[in-house]
Amino acid sequence: MARAFSKLSEQEVMALAISMEEDDGRIYGDFAERFRESFPSTAATLSRMQHEESGHRQRLIDAYRARFGEHIPLVQRSDVKGLVRQSPVWLMKALSVAQVRRHIGVMELASRRFYEVSAARTADAETRRLFGDLALSEADHSALAQRFDSEQVASGARAREDESQRRMFVLQVVQPGLAGLMDGSVSTLAPLFAAAFATHSSRDAFLVGLASSVGAGISMGFAEALSDDGALSGRGHPLIRGGVCGFMTAVGGLGHTLPFMIPDFHAAFTIAVAVVLVELVIISWIRHHFMDTPFLSAAFQVIVGGLLVFFAGMLIGSS
Numbered sequence: 001m002a003r004a005f006s007k008l009s010e011q012e013v014m015a016l017a018i019s020m021e022e023d024d025g026r027i028y029g030d031f032a033e034r035f036r037e038s039f040p041s042t043a044a045t046l047s048r049m050q051h052e053e054s055g056h057r058q059r060l061i062d063a064y065r066a067r068f069g070e071h072i073p074l075v076q077r078s079d080v081k082g083l084v085r086q087s088p089v090w091l092m093k094a095l096s097v098a099q100v101r102r103h104i105g106v107m108e109l110a111s112r113r114f115y116e117v118s119a120a121r122t123a124d125a126e127t128r129r130l131f132g133d134l135a136l137s138e139a140d141h142s143a144l145a146q147r148f149d150s151e152q153v154a155s156g157a158r159a160r161e162d163e164s165q166r167r168m169f170v171l172q173v174v175q176p177g178l179a180g181l182m183d184g185s186v187s188t189l190a191p192l193f194a195a196a197f198a199t200h201s202s203r204d205a206f207l208v209g210l211a212s213s214v215g216a217g218i219s220m221g222f223a224e225a226l227s228d229d230g231a232l233s234g235r236g237h238p239l240i241r242g243g244v245c246g247f248m249t250a251v252g253g254l255g256h257t258l259p260f261m262i263p264d265f266h267a268a269f270t271i272a273v274a275v276v277l278v279e280l281v282i283i284s285w286i287r288h289h290f291m292d293t294p295f296l297s298a299a300f301q302v303i304v305g306g307l308l309v310f311f312a313g314m315l316i317g318s319s
Contacts, residue, residue: 002081005117010127011068013118016075017134018060020114023077023086024107025053030089031100042097049104056134063130083110112138173244174290178283180220180245184252185279186306188212190313192257192272197317202268206260213253221246255279280306 008016032046064072077083086107112135119131188209195208225242256279259271284299 002079004081005083008075008080010122010124011064012073012075013122014060014064014068014127015073016077016080017114017118017131018057018064018072019074019076020111021053021057021060024111025050025057027086027089027107028053031103034089035097035100039097042100046100052137056137059130059134063127067124067127083114108138172241174286176224176241176245177248178286178290179224180217180248180250181252181279181286182283182302183220184213184216184249185255185276185283186252186309187216188253188257189276189306189309190316192253192260193310193313194317196260196265196269196272197314200265202260202263202265205265205268206257209253209257209260213250213257216253217246217250220249252279276306276310 005013028046028050032043032050035046036043061072077086086103115131115135115138119128119135122128122131191212192205192209196205199205221242223242224245225238227238256272256275259275260268262268262271280303281299284295284302287293287302288295
């Protein structure tokens, strides 16, 4: 059961500080290792901060031994009420540099507040001075992170890392999502409009479109997830990638299926056609924006392909 911070003895407070510094150092080390290959500039700064946390821990251990002896009880964040608990880095599957910067800001603010409160309640002058020094060090860490941002921007390292992160986002999220959106938007056109022209019934067209969209989403999701485990290609976790692809496939098909919920067939058909055109333009824009494809070229490829499938469905349904 967690105990209130005000109930801790000075010995327990110092033991808690040692444990917190060890945890923070490991977090910095985990962050640095995660980014060492993709973002070496950020990893180098994180490693430096890890070494500083190690120095803080050693100062605390020396002060503890001088006051309380060799045995240091294991007092952790989870044992004390009100402390900010840090999520294990190894559980963070998707992690961006911006997220790490925010995480560091929260860590340093929490540590600084801890040392300021601890310094105010201790009766030992040397311990109070140590806690005050460590509070200033944690403030310096926050300033270091801000200076690091500025230095990265000035040197161009931030731009290179941001571009690398953008490429990873495109590889792991945009590409499978775009593949799903294209498949869902285009492949469901033929069965949906074939059913619409064959039956002239909004309900029948809606059921066919719904079945096509859900079926295509499941099929594309499994196909994407099983195509590559991401270990060599860097395309990310297969389940996440498959989920993105499957979801966007279903969304692409449902966009022009939902208008057929309108009982009036002619109104539903008109709206569905308008939605199809909007979908094709959106796909063209995504390809232009993220895949560096000229917009006119992307629009021609996507719209022509979509219209061919659309007319194929109309002809089959009208026969």
